[in-house]
Amino acid sequence: MPHLIRIAIATAIASAALLSVPAQAEESPFVVRLRALHLGPANKSDAVSVPALAEGGSALNLPADYIEVSSKWIPDIDLEYFFTPNWSAELLLTIPQKHDVSVKGVATIGSFKHLPPTLTAKYNFNPTGTVRPYIGVGVNLTLIMNVDITVPAALSPTGADLPLSLDNHSIGAAAQAGMDIKLAEHWFASIDAKYVQLKTDVKAGSLKVTTVKVDPWLLGVGVAYRF
Numbered sequence: 001m002p003h004l005i006r007i008a009i010a011t012a013i014a015s016a017a018l019l020s021v022p023a024q025a026e027e028s029p030f031v032v033r034l035r036a037l038h039l040g041p042a043n044k045s046d047a048v049s050v051p052a053l054a055e056g057g058s059a060l061n062l063p064a065d066y067i068e069v070s071s072k073w074i075p076d077i078d079l080e081y082f083f084t085p086n087w088s089a090e091l092l093l094t095i096p097q098k099h100d101v102s103v104k105g106v107a108t109i110g111s112f113k114h115l116p117p118t119l120t121a122k123y124n125f126n127p128t129g130t131v132r133p134y135i136g137v138g139v140n141l142t143l144i145m146n147v148d149i150t151v152p153a154a155l156s157p158t159g160a161d162l163p164l165s166l167d168n169h170s171i172g173a174a175a176q177a178g179m180d181i182k183l184a185e186h187w188f189a190s191i192d193a194k195y196v197q198l199k200t201d202v203k204a205g206s207l208k209v210t211t212v213k214v215d216p217w218l219l220g221v222g223v224a225y226r227f
Contacts, residue, residue, distance in 0.1 A: 035222030172197025
């Protein structure tokens with residue numbers, strides 16, 4: 001009997017100890033991130049060949065890949081929602097960003113602004129671990145605005161300054177890979193790389209001059225908060 005009593009007491013103590021351990025709080029499906037993104041354009045463009053269009057004009061001939069869009073660091077806020085522990089959707093947002101446009105080795109010919117919201121579906125490989133890698137695919141919609149690009153008279157086929165225009169939007173595929181690293185309850189370090197398809201036609205009036213494929217890499221580092 002004393003032996004059975006000792007077993008009963010030990011069992012009661014063990015049960016009480018287990019019950020006193022707080023259960024791990026279930027994580028919210030909502031995540032918000034703040035990151036710094038480096039936008040690095042691929043700068044691929046078709047060759048340009050425009051004959052002189054007026055007296056005093058000169059033919060405009062440029063090899064492929066001679067139109068460049070400047071790289072820069074931009075702020076990023078993105079929102080993520082987990083539908084299951086492994087599957088989620090992420091929306092990348094920023095504010096309109098200004099980029100310079102130049103002819104390689106010649107001159108800067110102007111600038112434009114763009115807003116590139118990107119939506120991806122993500123698969124998270126280790127959703128409850130300390131290190132949480134993921135991959136994703138989705139779509140990018142880039143809105144192009146405030147275009148101020150001009151071929152100077154010295155290069156222009158018209159012999160005068162020649163304003164250029166861009167498409168007002170671009171839709172393309174997006175892919176990403178990255179990881180979140182848990183630092184504390186709710187807080188994570190965030191590392192992310194996205195590749196985005198982005199191209200636009202460059203026009204002088206109704207005349208198409210070239211197509212520029214910006215196709216940037218977005219390399220980001222920052223913090224995440226999971227509610």
